[in-house]
Each structure stands twice: as structure tokens, then as C-alpha cells.
Amino acid sequence: MTAPYVLVHGAWHTGDHWEPIADRLRRVGHTVHTPTVAGFGEGADPDVTHADGVDSIVRYVADRGLHDFVLVGHSFGGTIISKVAEAMPERIRRLVFWNAFVLENGNSINDESPASYREMVRGSAVDGRFSLPWPVWREAFLNDADEPTARAAFETLCPTPVSMLEDKLDLAKFHELIAAGRLRCSYLNCTEDIAMPHGEYAWHPRFSSRLGLCRIVQMPGSHEVLFTQPDALAAKIIEAGRD
Amino acid sequence: MTAPYVLVHGAWHTGDHWEPIADRLRRVGHTVHTPTVAGFGEGADPDVTHADGVDSIVRYVADRGLHDFVLVGHSFGGTIISKVAEAMPERIRRLVFWNAFVLENGNSINDESPASYREMVRGSAVDGRFSLPWPVWREAFLNDADEPTARAAFETLCPTPVSMLEDKLDLAKFHELIAAGRLRCSYLNCTEDIAMPHGEYAWHPRFSSRLGLCRIVQMPGSHEVLFTQPDALAAKIIEAGRD
Amino acid sequence: MTAPYVLVHGAWHTGDHWEPIADRLRRVGHTVHTPTVAGFGEGADPDVTHADGVDSIVRYVADRGLHDFVLVGHSFGGTIISKVAEAMPERIRRLVFWNAFVLENGNSINDESPASYREMVRGSAVDGRFSLPWPVWREAFLNDADEPTARAAFETLCPTPVSMLEDKLDLAKFHELIAAGRLRCSYLNCTEDIAMPHGEYAWHPRFSSRLGLCRIVQMPGSHEVLFTQPDALAAKIIEAGRD
Numbered sequence: 001m002t003a004p005y006v007l008v009h010g011a012w013h014t015g016d017h018w019e020p021i022a023d024r025l026r027r028v029g030h031t032v033h034t035p036t037v038a039g040f041g042e043g044a045d046p047d048v049t050h051a052d053g054v055d056s057i058v059r060y061v062a063d064r065g066l067h068d069f070v071l072v073g074h075s076f077g078g079t080i081i082s083k084v085a086e087a088m089p090e091r092i093r094r095l096v097f098w099n100a101f102v103l104e105n106g107n108s109i110n111d112e113s114p115a116s117y118r119e120m121v122r123g124s125a126v127d128g129r130f131s132l133p134w135p136v137w138r139e140a141f142l143n144d145a146d147e148p149t150a151r152a153a154f155e156t157l158c159p160t161p162v163s164m165l166e167d168k169l170d171l172a173k174f175h176e177l178i179a180a181g182r183l184r185c186s187y188l189n190c191t192e193d194i195a196m197p198h199g200e201y202a203w204h205p206r207f208s209s210r211l212g213l214c215r216i217v218q219m220p221g222s223h224e225v226l227f228t229q230p231d232a233l234a235a236k237i238i239e240a241g242r243d
Numbered sequence: 244m245t246a247p248y249v250l251v252h253g254a255w256h257t258g259d260h261w262e263p264i265a266d267r268l269r270r271v272g273h274t275v276h277t278p279t280v281a282g283f284g285e286g287a288d289p290d291v292t293h294a295d296g297v298d299s300i301v302r303y304v305a306d307r308g309l310h311d312f313v314l315v316g317h318s319f320g321g322t323i324i325s326k327v328a329e330a331m332p333e334r335i336r337r338l339v340f341w342n343a344f345v346l347e348n349g350n351s352i353n354d355e356s357p358a359s360y361r362e363m364v365r366g367s368a369v370d371g372r373f374s375l376p377w378p379v380w381r382e383a384f385l386n387d388a389d390e391p392t393a394r395a396a397f398e399t400l401c402p403t404p405v406s407m408l409e410d411k412l413d414l415a416k417f418h419e420l421i422a423a424g425r426l427r428c429s430y431l432n433c434t435e436d437i438a439m440p441h442g443e444y445a446w447h448p449r450f451s452s453r454l455g456l457c458r459i460v461q462m463p464g465s466h467e468v469l470f471t472q473p474d475a476l477a478a479k480i481i482e483a484g485r486d
Numbered sequence: 487m488t489a490p491y492v493l494v495h496g497a498w499h500t501g502d503h504w505e506p507i508a509d510r511l512r513r514v515g516h517t518v519h520t521p522t523v524a525g526f527g528e529g530a531d532p533d534v535t536h537a538d539g540v541d542s543i544v545r546y547v548a549d550r551g552l553h554d555f556v557l558v559g560h561s562f563g564g565t566i567i568s569k570v571a572e573a574m575p576e577r578i579r580r581l582v583f584w585n586a587f588v589l590e591n592g593n594s595i596n597d598e599s600p601a602s603y604r605e606m607v608r609g610s611a612v613d614g615r616f617s618l619p620w621p622v623w624r625e626a627f628l629n630d631a632d633e634p635t636a637r638a639a640f641e642t643l644c645p646t647p648v649s650m651l652e653d654k655l656d657l658a659k660f661h662e663l664i665a666a667g668r669l670r671c672s673y674l675n676c677t678e679d680i681a682m683p684h685g686e687y688a689w690h691p692r693f694s695s696r697l698g699l700c701r702i703v704q705m706p707g708s709h710e711v712l713f714t715q716p717d718a719l720a721a722k723i724i725e726a727g728r729d
Contacts, residue, residue: 139670139701147729184382191434191677194702198691205441215382216437218463220704243390427625434677448684458625459680461706486633 002029003070003093005241008057008084009034010075010100011160012132014041017226024234033069035060037080039161046128046159050167054083061088070241072096075195075223076164078207079103085183086173095211096240098188099195099223102207105171109164114201121165129159140194144222144229153227178212186215186240195223215240245272246313246336248484251300251327252277253318253343254403255375257284260469267477276312278303280323282404289371289402293410297326304331313484315339318438318466319407321450322346328426329416338454339483341431342438342466345450348414352407357444364408372402383437387465387472396470421455429458429483438466458483488515489556489579491727494543494570495520496561496586497646498618500527503712510720519555521546523566525647532614532645536653540569547574556727558582561681561709562650564693565589571669572659581697582726584674585681585709588693591657595650600687607651615645626680630708630715639713664698672701672726681709701726 005025007018015034022032038056039048057080061069071092073081078100085092101109110118121130132141134154142150177183187208196203208214217240219225225233248268250261258277265275281299282291300323304312314335316324321343328335344352353361364373375384377397385393420426430451439446451457460483462468468476491511493504501520508518524542525534543566547555557578559567564586571578587595596604607616618627620640628636663669673694682689694700703726705711711719 135699139699143701143703144725192702192704197695198702199695209440209442213378213382215386216435216441217386218435239387452683452685456621456625458629459678459684460629461678482630 002031003068003241004031004033004066005070005072005237006033006035006057006061006066008037008071008073008077008080009040010077011164012157013074014158016041017156020230021226021234021237024230025238028238033060033064033066037077037164039164041158044158044161046161048161049163050079050083050169053164054080054087057081057084058087061091067091068093070094070096072098072237072241073100074098074226075100076109076160079109079164079169082171082174083169085177086171089177089182092183094184094186094241094243096186096188096237097207097211098237098240099190099193099203100187100207102210103169103171104210105175106168107171108166108168110166111168112201113165114197121162125162126159128162130162130165131159132157140197141223142227143194144192144220144225145227149227153224175210178210181212185211185213186217187211188217188219188236188240190221190223190225191218192221193223245274246311246484247274247276247309248313248315248480249276249278249300249304249309251280251314251316251320251323252283253320254407255400256317257401259284260399263473264469264477264480267473268481271481276303276307276309280320280407282407284401287401287404289404291404292406293322293326293412296407297323297330300324300327301330304334310334311336313337313339315341315480315484316343317341317469318343319352319403322352322407322412325414325417326412328420329414332420332425335426337427337429337484337486339429339431339480340450340454341480341483342433342436342446343430343450345453346412346414347453348418349411350414351409351411353409354411355444356408357440364405368405369402371405373405373408374402375400383440384466385470386437387435387463387468388470392470396467418453421453424455428454428456429460430454431460431462431479431483433464433466433468434461435464436466488517489554489727490517490519490552491556491558491723492519492521492543492547492552494523494557494559494563494566495526496563497650498643499560500644502527503642506716507712507720507723510716511724514724519546519550519552523563523650525650527644530644530647532647534647535649536565536655537569539650540566540573543567543570544573547577553577554579556580556582558584558723558727559586560584560712561586562595562646565595565650565655568657568660569655571663572657575663575668578669580670580672580727580729582672582674582723583693583697584723584726585676585679585689586673586693588696589655589657590696591661592654594652594654596652597654598687599651600683607648611648612645614648616648616651617645618643626683627709628713629680630678630706630711631713635713639710661696664696667698671697671699672703673697674703674705674722674726676707676709676711677704678707679709 015036018034037053189204258279261277280296432447462479501522504520523539675690
């Protein structure tokens with residue numbers, strides 16, 4: 001009932017963004033880890049690859065000897081936890097994808113995003129890093145916040161290395177593990193999350209349907225309910241993560 | 244306002260499973276009937292056909308002289324109430340399909356289910372009866388329960404005769420009645436019900452769209468909110484069943 | 487924070503139907519206008535075109551010198567606000583489409599509605615005006631009301647000039663403005679709104695996806711939550727309309 005949690009953040013975030021959730025999980029008895037993926041945050045090396053990002057989390061887990069933990073990935077973080085699951089499937093109690101990418105083998109995040117995103121990344125990256133424009137953040141990522149909340153959250157964001165969005169990932173082993181039923185999975189979908197637009201590109205069931213037998217959990221809210229509904233989000237992460 | 248209700252259970256259930264709902268409907272003045280479909284429950288004859296199941300409910304209604312009742316079917320029960328409607332359309336005040344099958348003429352439930360279900364039924368039936376494996380129940384049927392609730396509910400289930408899932412049904416008259424506007428219909432959809440996976444095979448709007456002018460009612464929850472949210476379910480059944 | 491609102495009603499309604507919402511918006515400091523589109527309401531000229539309807543709202547706004555307002559359109563009203571946006575884009579702070587039509591250039595509402603609606607309009611219009619049949623209103627428009635509420639609301643409806651549903655609209659400029667990012671848009675979707683049936687013809691994401699970068703806001707309820715949930719609707723209109 002009180003498995004440890006490892007929470008992996010999305011693009012433009014760091015581990016610190018999880019604090020409101022980590023705090024709530026700790027209050028009900030969970031140990032919680034919120035590592036920052038290599039390449040994110042102040043002073044990060046922009047010349048990292050997606051593989052470097054994965055390694056940073058695998059090492060974090062190995063160094064601390066973590067076992068039997070619930071591994072949560074948000075958004076971009078879904079690609080990280082998919083690769084971590086390949087590296088150490090036996091250590092993971094359950095994978096929780098929260099509006100997260102579950103890529104097909106060989107694809108990058110950009111390969112599975114609408115053309116408008118691909119062009120935005122290509123057109124506005126600076127020194128290999130990409131920052132989300134304010135109007136996109138406000139309308140499509142934090143559509144359920146008032147403007148001051150959306151602005152304050154925007155100020156906390158960091159650039160994302162373009163490699164994280166463009167590197168094509170070998171996920172053959174991940175999909176074999178799924179097909180073999182060796183990974184227990186949940187997908188948490190916020191029903192007003194339009195960071196991937198509803199319809200053809202929607203998070204759910206597009207990505208969730210790739211996880212085999214998978215528990216679906218939903219809640220109202222945007223891609224960033226972290227900032228607007230931490231209580232509800234923490235409760236839903238527990239609902240998604242329990243046995 | 245206080246029409247009688249006849250509630251028809253789904254696969255792996257009996258009429259007794261409706262008790263928490265029946266109780267709540269009675270408290271607001273409805274008379275409620277919860278017959279068990281032939282072939283289900285302790286000591287049931289496993290050599291029944293789907294037609295036997297239908298007959299058992301038609302006889303139940305005829306023997307008690309029930310008229311002007313709301314006829315509710317859950318899941319598999321949707322196929323039963325469709326056939327009961329053919330037998331006695333003039334007795335039915337309204338049909339309520341709660342995440343229930345509305346089959347095309349000539350199809351079986353298996354014909355309209357994902358391949359994974361068909362293979363599961365074929366692979367694990369014993370003596371012509373099929374029990375749902377625990378992981379499928381826990382992740383896809385009671386995804387909104389905690390584990391103890393899901394376990395306790397699992398213990399109450401009974402096997403389903405494979406005929407109920409494999410018999411192909413003549414529903415020509417049912418679809419004629421629908422096309423002629425002679426049956427008032429509601430469809431109650433639980434938005435986290437993934438017993439039929441979201442997407443191509445989803446309950447709604449796949450099945451609801453076959454009912455012509457049909458009132459749609461929705462609530463959050465899994466396929467088995469009977470066990471997790473009896474108050475909300477009873478309220479929604481009333482909302483779906485009223486004039 | 488307290489921009490003026492101009493609320494444009496749907497078919498079978500007049501500006502007066504907005505009163506419960508206007509009242510709630512005024513209480514939190516907004517100035518609110520609820521003009522009636524030409525051709526609607528008691529004593530209205532039935533020989534109006536859609537263009538006459540648009541003109542009546544453009545004139546209303548111009549006569550009062552309104553600027554920097556949030557322009558809301560419900561259902562049919564979406565076609566009006568699209569044309570008003572063409573006429574005076576610089577006056578509009580934000581467009582809010584509440585389960586509203588966003589037509590492709592050259593189409594009429596009927597062109598983008600299911601065949602059953604087109605036939606209903608064609609078959610039952612009287613003197614160029616069309617009234618919604620009670621069963622359609624009750625099951626598909628006010629599916630979340632009890633019957634007395636649905637009846638009382640039905641009594642307040644007025645016929646809609648068929649031209650409003652059949653006139654094909656030149657919306658080239660509107661779509662250019664959208665493509666150029668010159669209109670800020672929100673789409674408010676009630677999740678049990680089946681006035682357009684769920685699936686192929688659904689309001690969302692069919693219409694919302696035509697608005698470019700668009701804030702999506704959702705709430706539970708039918709096409710006419712105006713009558714069943716005025717508090718929640720007003721709150722969601724504010725959420726959709728704020729910067």
C-alpha cells in the first residue's frame with residue numbers, strides 16, 4: 001500500500017515541480033523520489049541526448065538501490081520511463097503514464113506530434129534548446145488556470161533540449177515486455193488536456209492503447225493540473241499506482 | 244415518476260448483485276425486480292442457450308403481469324433486454340442500456356468484442372463456462388476500486404455460459420422497432436468503463452448510436468460502479484429511466 | 487478581468503434566455519449584452535436571411551460603441567459570431583464558442599448536420615420557420631433535465647427561420663483571421679451534449695479543431711445547461727472568456 005514512488009517530470013519541468021505532489025504522497029506514507037532528467041534545469045548541459053536523460057534516471061535508481069517502486073512519467077517523461085523499464089523491469093511495481101508519450105518503436109516525440117509542434121520546435125529552438133511560447137502554454141497547457149496562475153507557472157519553466165523531442169527511440173524491448181504482460185501499467189488521462197489536441201492526436205486512447213491490459217484513470221483538468229489541482233492529481237496518481 | 248423497474252444483470256453476475264441499486268430505487272418509491280438470467284448463479288444449468296436466457300426473463304415478466312416498466316440491461320444484459328423488447332414491446336416504458344451491448348442483427352457478443360476477448364473466452368472456458376481472469380477484472384472492469392474492494396467483488400462472481408457470448412442473435416425485429424420509433428431508449432455510459440476499450444470498440448457511441456433518438460446519460464466510473472458508487476449509479480439510472 | 491460580454495443565443499432562443507447567465511456575470515462585475523438575432527422572438531419577420539441576422543448583431547455592437555468585448559455564441563450563434571468577427575475583428579477580445587457551429591467556408595448548418603436533422607427541417611417547416619419536435623428536445627437537447635423542467639423550457643422556445651439553417655455562409659475571411667492568429671478563441675463543450683450526436687458529428691473536436699490554437703473548456707451537461715445548471719455554466723463561460 002505504501003510502495004515508493006519515482007516521479008519523472010515532463011519537458012520544461014524539473015524534479016522540483018513535483019514537490020506539491022510528492023508532499024501529498026508522503027503524507028499518506030509513500031517514500032517519493034523526484035529526480036531531474038539530465039539536460040533540464042539551471043546550468044544543465046544542453047548537449048545531452050535522450051539516452052543521457054534515460055541514463056541519469058537509471059543511475060539515480062541504481063545508486064539508491066530502489067526496488068519495487070511505482071514509476072510515474074508525465075508527458076515527455078513517458079519516454080524516459082519506457083526506457084527505464086527496459087533497463088530494470090524487475091524493479092518496477094507498476095508504470096503510471098500521466099498524459100505521457102508511449103511511442104512506437106523507432107519514433108521520436110516529434111514523429112508522433114502534430115505538424116504544428118514539429119514546426120514550432122524547428123522554428124524557435126535556440127542553441128539546441130526549445131522554450132514553449134506563452135500563448136501555447138496558456139491556451140493548450142494550462143487552459144484550466146486563471147491568467148496569474150498560468151503566468152507564475154510559466155516563469156518556473158526551463159528550456160528543453162531539442163534532442164529529447166527529436167531523438168528516435170529503440171523501444172523494441174519495451175513493447176516485448178508489454179506484449180509478454182511483464183509490466184503492470186496504468187494510464188492517467190486529464191480530460192481537458194489538449195497539449196496533444198483531442199481527436200487524431202489525443203493522448204488517450206492513442207497512447208494508452210499501446211500498453212496492453214492497462215488501468216485507465218481519468219480526472220478533469222489540463223496538461224498541467226500540477227499547478228491547478230494538486231490534491232486531485234495526487235489522489236489520482238495513488239489510484240493509478242496502487243495494486 | 245415511480246414506474247416499476249426490471250433490472251437485468253451482466254455476465255458473471257446474478258440478480259442479487261443489483262441489491263444495492265434496487266434498495267436505493269425502492270427508497271424513492273419504485274417497485275424493483277432483479278431476476279437472474281437462466282444459466283447464471285449457483286446450481287445453474289450450464290447447457291443453456293442465449294434464447295433460454297431471454298425466455299427466463301420474458302416468463303418472469305409475464306408471470307408477474309408486469310406492465311409499463313423501465314427495463315434496464317447492464318453489459319451482456321443489453322442483449323437480453325433487446326430480445327425481451329421484441330417479445331413484449333408494448334409493456335416497456337423505456338429501455339435503459341447501461342454500458343450494454345446493442346448488437347447488430349445476426350451478431351454475437353464475441354463478434355463485437357476485441358480479438359483479445361474472443362481468444363480469452365476460447366482459451367479458458369471450462370465445461371462450457373467462462374470465468375473472467377483476476378487481472379482483467381481488476382484492471383479493466385473495476386479500475387476505480389481499491390484492491391480489497393475489487394477482490395471482494397471478484398469473490399461474488401459466477402461463471403458465464405459461453406453460449407451467452409457466442410450465440411448469434413436474430414435482432415431484426417428489435418432494429419425495426421427502433422427504426423419505427425416504437426421504443427424509448429436511454430444509454431448510460433460510465434466514462435472510465437474500459438471493459439470495452441476506448442476507441443474503436445468503445446461502448447459509447449458505438450452501441451448507443453444504434454438506438455435512434457436516444458437519451459445519453461454519463462457518469463464517472465468503471466464498468467462495475469455497482470461496487471464502488473451505488474448512490475451515484477442509482478441516481479443515474481433514475482435519470483436515464485424517467486420520462 | 488471584467489471585460490464586457492456580448493452573448494449570442496442559439497436557434498429557438500432569444501436574448502432573454504441568457505438572463506440567468508447574464509445575471510451571474512453581472513454579479514462578478516461584467517457588463518453583459520444579450521441581443522436577439524433578427525428573425526427570432528415574438529413578432530419577428532420570418533423572411534430574414536442569415537446575413538440579416540448577422541447585421542442585427544453588428545449594428546447592435548456598433549450602435550452601442552462596444553469595444554474589447556468577449557463575444558459568446560451558443561450553437562447556431564456560432565455562425566453569427568464567426569461573421570461578426572469578420573466585420574469587426576479588432577473589437578473582439580475573445581470569441582467563445584459554446585457547443586457552437588464553426589462552419590467550413592461555404593457551408594450551411596444543415597450541410598454539417600446529420601441527415602436526420604436535414605430531413606426533419608425539410609419535412610416539418612411551416613411558413614419558412616422550423617420548430618423542434620418535443621421528443622428531440624427532451625431526449626437530445628435537455629437530456630439532463632427532469633421532465634417538468636424540460637417541458638417548461640420547451641414552452642419558452644420560438645421558431646427558427648429556415649434560412650438560418652440553410653443559408654450557405656462565406657467564411658473565407660473568418661478562416662483567414664484564424665489562420666493568422668488574429669482571433670483568440672475558446673470552445674466550451676458540455677460533455678453530454680448530444681444535440682450533435684457523439685461520434686462523427688460531435689461538436690468537439692469536430693468544430694473546435696477548426697479554431698487553431700484554441701482553449702478547450704468542458705463541463706458535464708446537455709446542450710441546454712442554461713436551464714439546468716446556470717451557476718456552473720456561468721462559471722465555465724468566465725473560465726472560457728478570461729484572458
